[in-house]
Amino acid sequence: MSTTRLVVASYIALGVTARRGPTTSYDLKRYVAESIGYFWQIPHAQLYAEPQRLEDLGLLRSRSEEGGRRRRFFEITDAGREAFEAWLADPSTDAPELRDTGLLKLHFGALGTPDDVRALGEHQREVREERLQRFLEFEAQYDGRPGQEHQLLTLRLGQAYERMFAAFWQQVADSAEDLAEGRVGSIELRFLADEGERG
Amino acid sequence: MSTTRLVVASYIALGVTARRGPTTSYDLKRYVAESIGYFWQIPHAQLYAEPQRLEDLGLLRSRSEEGGRRRRFFEITDAGREAFEAWLADPSTDAPELRDTGLLKLHFGALGTPDDVRALGEHQREVREERLQRFLEFEAQYDGRPGQEHQLLTLRLGQAYERMFAAFWQQVADSAEDLAEGRVGSIELRFLADEGERG
DNA sequence: GGGGTAACCGTCCAACTTGTACGGTGCAGA
DNA sequence: TCTGCACCGTACAAGTTGGACGGTTACCCC
Numbered sequence: 001m002s003t004t005r006l007v008v009a010s011y012i013a014l015g016v017t018a019r020r021g022p023t024t025s026y027d028l029k030r031y032v033a034e035s036i037g038y039f040w041q042i043p044h045a046q047l048y049a050e051p052q053r054l055e056d057l058g059l060l061r062s063r064s065e066e067g068g069r070r071r072r073f074f075e076i077t078d079a080g081r082e083a084f085e086a087w088l089a090d091p092s093t094d095a096p097e098l099r100d101t102g103l104l105k106l107h108f109g110a111l112g113t114p115d116d117v118r119a120l121g122e123h124q125r126e127v128r129e130e131r132l133q134r135f136l137e138f139e140a141q142y143d144g145r146p147g148q149e150h151q152l153l154t155l156r157l158g159q160a161y162e163r164m165f166a167a168f169w170q171q172v173a174d175s176a177e178d179l180a181e182g183r184v185g186s187i188e189l190r191f192l193a194d195e196g197e198r199g
Numbered sequence: 200m201s202t203t204r205l206v207v208a209s210y211i212a213l214g215v216t217a218r219r220g221p222t223t224s225y226d227l228k229r230y231v232a233e234s235i236g237y238f239w240q241i242p243h244a245q246l247y248a249e250p251q252r253l254e255d256l257g258l259l260r261s262r263s264e265e266g267g268r269r270r271r272f273f274e275i276t277d278a279g280r281e282a283f284e285a286w287l288a289d290p291s292t293d294a295p296e297l298r299d300t301g302l303l304k305l306h307f308g309a310l311g312t313p314d315d316v317r318a319l320g321e322h323q324r325e326v327r328e329e330r331l332q333r334f335l336e337f338e339a340q341y342d343g344r345p346g347q348e349h350q351l352l353t354l355r356l357g358q359a360y361e362r363m364f365a366a367f368w369q370q371v372a373d374s375a376e377d378l379a380e381g382r383v384g385s386i387e388l389r390f391l392a393d394e395g396e397r398g
Numbered sequence: 399g400g401g402g403t404a405a406c407c408g409t410c411c412a413a414c415t416t417g418t419a420c421g422g423t424g425c426a427g428a
Numbered sequence: 429t430c431t432g433c434a435c436c437g438t439a440c441a442a443g444t445t446g447g448a449c450g451g452t453t454a455c456c457c458c
Contacts, residue, residue, distance in 0.1 A: 088311035091322035093300035101292035109349035112287035123290035150308035184348040
């Protein structure tokens with residue numbers, strides 16, 4: 001943490017602070033848990049270390065409460081806002097990662113039994129449907145205040161995403177036997193068939 | 200690395216070794232780079248440390264070449280195979296993660312300009328289409344040898360996945376202005392419309 | 399055959415990250 | 429008043445990371 005390079009957690013801290021005004025690390029932690037955390041966990045220790053570092057770099061400033069909980073509020077500086085906006089304006093990103101142990105188990109499926117694969121498919125479908133359900137509920141909570149449209153869009157993507165995975169895993173479960181017998185061709189992957197015609 | 204708990208990298212080492220027979224850490228590194236690595240990077244240092252640890256746990260055994268490169272080959276033991284198969288047979292998994300800086304930038308899109316969002320959308324669409332292209336080429340390389348069906352299925356999912364993201368980002372680019380003016384409702388997310396009717 | 403270079407193979411380690419344990423404050427309800 | 433829970437933050441041991449380094453073999457071109 002002694003380097004001057006900004007990492008993703010830095011921009012989360014800057015972005016949340018820019019949006020919310022005075023923000024404690026605890027606020028940051030909750031913000032992440034309730035939004036970004038659903039697809040990208042940040043260990044909370046980092047959300048305490050990072051704002052400190054950003055203050056040293058002049059991108060945030062802080063003031064602490066005198067009494068009581070002595071909470072420490074961070075605010076974004078002009079330099080911080082500039083750094084954040086430069087990041088936003090740069091469309092390039094690191095290679096996206098997808099850490100899905102279920103897919104890894106499927107990858108190695110041939111080393112197990114068809115029953116393993118079917119059970120995996122069914123369980124993963126359930127998990128994905130629960131997540132979908134949660135995401136649908138989140139959308140209902142949106143209150144239409146301006147400034148949330150972009151989040152809403154990521155939420156919609158999340159919904160589509162979970163739907164796609166649920167459909168995928170359902171097919172995996174349905175075709176576990178076929179797969180084991182080498183008939184991968186018979187799996188149509190219907191869930192993406194309509195997509196193929198998009199032009 | 201002194202604990203006895205197995206992590207994902209452990210199962211990758213066990214699985215690849217089970218499938219390939221005698222395997223060096225370097226082989227492991229290449230295997231990961233050419234398959235799993237496209238959605239889940241494992242630092243190579245871990246692929247050297249992990250087999251050593253697994254040998255200490257009795258799940259792998261090794262023998263080293265005498266001369267030349269003194270390569271160290273690992274093989275799976277019965278205990279190792281058992282541990283791996285138990286893992287495969289367990290359909291539960293850790294919460295999947297999706298580390299996508301592009302989505303994060305979109306999340307904070309309201310703090311930037313519509314042009315930022317459009318540029319982001321266009322760039323991300325390109326990136327996704329390149330990945331899709333690569334995945335389509337991979338499929339052409341499959342030789343139909345048995346035992347690869349499960350990988351092929353994950354590859355197909357990867358293709359659907361990239362297609363979906365490409366379509367999503369295209370829409371983001373197309374609707375950057377609408378978004379900035381609060382008209383998120385006008386974004387149909389066509390790319391998932393057909394999905395919605397799935398039972 | 400010699401020289402260059404690229405792929406092969408592995409180790410090391412300083413810097414960084416992570417999870418977990420801990421310790422305290424303030425509020426609300428029993 | 430007491431008890432529990434949400435709030436708020438720190439500390440640090442253990443583990444992870446990426447990049448530098450160093451040697452070997454195969455191959456190609458001259």
